[in-house]
Amino acid sequence: MMLVSQLIDTRVMKGSSLYALRNVSGKGKGLVAIEDIPKGTRILSEQPLITTPERQRTNEWLKKHISQQVDTLNEHQRQLFLSMHNLYPYQSVADKYLGIFRTNGLPVEANGVGGGIFLEACRINHACDNNAQKHWNQYIKRHTVHALRDIAKGEEITIYYLGLDSSRTIRQKKLLDKFGFLCSCRLCSLPTNQSQETDKRLNRIDQLDDLIGRDCRGWSFSLRTLGYADERVRLCNEGPGNSGMARTYLDATQIAIANGDLARGRIFAERAVEVWRTAYGSDSEEVVKYSSLARNPAELPLYGLSMEWKTSSDDVPQDLDPNDFEDWLWRRQKPKKRAQLEQFANLRNRAIFPSFAALPRSKSDLDWYEEVDGTYQALRHWCFLGEIANSITLHHLELELTDIDDKKVPLHFYTEGLGKEMAPARIQKGYTVAVRHGKRSVFMYGDPGIRHEDPEMLKVGTSNPYCEPSLVY
Ligand SMILES: [Zn+2]
Known part of the structure; x- marks a missing residue:
């Protein structure tokens, strides 16, 4: 048998x-x-x-x-x-x-x-x-x-x-x-500290579900509510326990569309559909129904409740990297520090802020200058930035600067006052010097450096000029 x-x-x-x-x-x-x-x-x-x-x-x-x-x-x-x-x-x-x-x-x-x-x-x-x-x-x-x-x-x-x-x-x-069983799965068998971390995450997910539910039921489709959905999706992606993910994307769809934002509404609906397609299959009610919404987000009755975030369905930026795209999608408010860092990154643009090694040697360098009626004019703007590491005055003021490549660059003052025009309080270690249209020069003694002649072309910033571009020019 x-x-x-x-x-x-x-x-x-x-x-x-x-x-x-x-x-x-x-x-x-x-x-x-x-x-x-x-x-x-x-x-x-x-x-x-x-x-x-x-x-x-x-x-x-x-x-x-x-x-x-x-x-x-x-x-x-x-x-x-x-x-x-x-x-x-x-x-x-x-x-x-x-x-x-x-x-x-x-x-x-x-x-x-x-x-x-x-x-x-x-x-x-x-x-x-x-x-x-x-x-x-x-x-x-x-x-x-x-x-x-x-x-x-x-x-x-x-x-x-x-x-x-x-x-x-x-x-x-x-x-x-x-x-009737005591679960001994991998998640339930985690050491206490790791289990507490997971629990904290799951409890926060629970809490976010309540907050999103409360807002949506009260017809409050605000940026705050979208922020809750954003946090919930991020927490879901961090570890096990992803039930409700499609539902959260659908909440985000509603929030976007209620504000007239068809572009984001469409993407959120597409994401909900993808989660359901994986978990339920292409022939499920959820995939069929919400694919149709993704194709025509304006179908949602909530559309136009407000037009504050108005976009058309294909109003989607094409050239963002994945992180920036997520920032755009969830309408994330960038913290100030982040904005500063981005500015820093912009200012680090090597074409505008070259290192000493990349500076032109003279005005006859045709990559940098053009000759117009016998005078040389810069083809574009650039600015050399260096941080004061040391200073010495013998015949003239000489500053030792550290450039963007961490190289030491001597800056010699051949202005009319030979550097005496600079207030001593400005010559501080750690301050940043900006030399507009700086060039590489050689000197009779010492290493190649920058020969500074026109006071108009130099500024010293008391703080990091990367963060305060107004100091540069
Ligand atoms: Zn378990």
């Missing part, structure tokens, strides 16, 4: 080439990938074998309803059903059926049906950092499971039994109460 477990193995193996029912350490049986499964793959698609109605009924009614369905199963199906785990005590066969249903049933939301037994999907174990997503597909009336990430051959396929992600204590309590 064939053992039930062997029967199941054969059944599952025959049903798909992607997984098999195998023993899983500490969990009994589970579905294990028998080949590499790429992210987004539909691992299974299954009709329910036994169903219960959506509306609450008495236990007696349910027992009768389930027993009637079990009686119609063939022997093979019945054995598979009976081999499923039962957490509930029972005194009769009907009790046992109900217990099996309660332990293993998955939600079904179709035509008044509330739950179902699936011979294969119900065999998938839980993990809090699940690699697959279960879903009832209303369009095809089947339960589907998709790979949320690449699953390697030999890895167990896991789904998340609970609703939204929550902290370890809450998850473990719910799993123990509802499913």
Whole structure:
């Protein structure tokens, strides 16, 4: 006689080439990938074998309803059903059926049906950092499971039994109460300090969901609300627990469109669709419905509530790097420091602020000057910047500067006053000197440097001129 477990193995193996029912350490049986499964793959698609109605009924009614369905199963199906785990005590066969249903049933939301037994999907174990997503597909009336990430051959396929992600204590309590096991998944087995970090993140996600929900319900589609959605997506991307990600993109879609911003609305809708496509498949209601919204974001009834952020649907910048694109998309307010750094980066532009080594040697350098009626005129503007490292006055004032390449550059004052025009308080170590149209010169003694003749062409900044460009000229 064939053992039930062997029967199941054969059944599952025959049903798909992607997984098999195998023993899983500490969990009994589970579905294990028998080949590499790429992210987004539909691992299974299954009709329910036994169903219960959506509306609450008495236990007696349910027992009768389930027993009637079990009686119609063939022997093979019945054995598979009976081999499923039962957490509930029972005194009769009907009790046992109900217990099996309660332990293993998955939600079904179709035509008044509330739950179902699936011979294969119900065999998938839980993990809090699940690699697959279960879903009832209303369009095809089947339960589907998709790979949320690449699953390697030999890895167990896991789904998340609970609703939204929550902290370890809450998850473990719910799993123990509802499913009768203490979860020992990777996430639940983290050392305390790491687990606390994850919990902090998950709690903040919870809190953000509340804040977004509160704002959207109150028709407040503000920049603040978009900021919450932005933070939630970033937290989701930081680690395990990404349920609700598509929903957050959809919230962002609404916020953008309610403000007349069709460009961002379209992108957010496209992102929601991509998350759902991976988790639910292209034939799911969510993908079909929101793909249509992504194609025509102005369809959303909220469109035009305000036109404060008005854009057209294709008003999307094309030349931004990925980080800047995200800043644009989420309308991130740049902190002051960041703005300064960017200015710094601009001012570091080597064409405008060359290092000493890149300066022209003389006015006859035609890369830098052109001859107009016998005089040389600069072809463009540039400015040499150096930080004062030292100063000395012998025949004239000489400053030792450090340039952008960290090279020492002597600056000799050949002005009328030979440097005496400079207030001593300006000659401070760490101050920055800007020499407009500086050139490289050689001197009778010492290293090549800059010969400074026209007081108009030099300024000394008491603070970093990179941050205060007004000091430069
Ligand atoms: Zn867990």
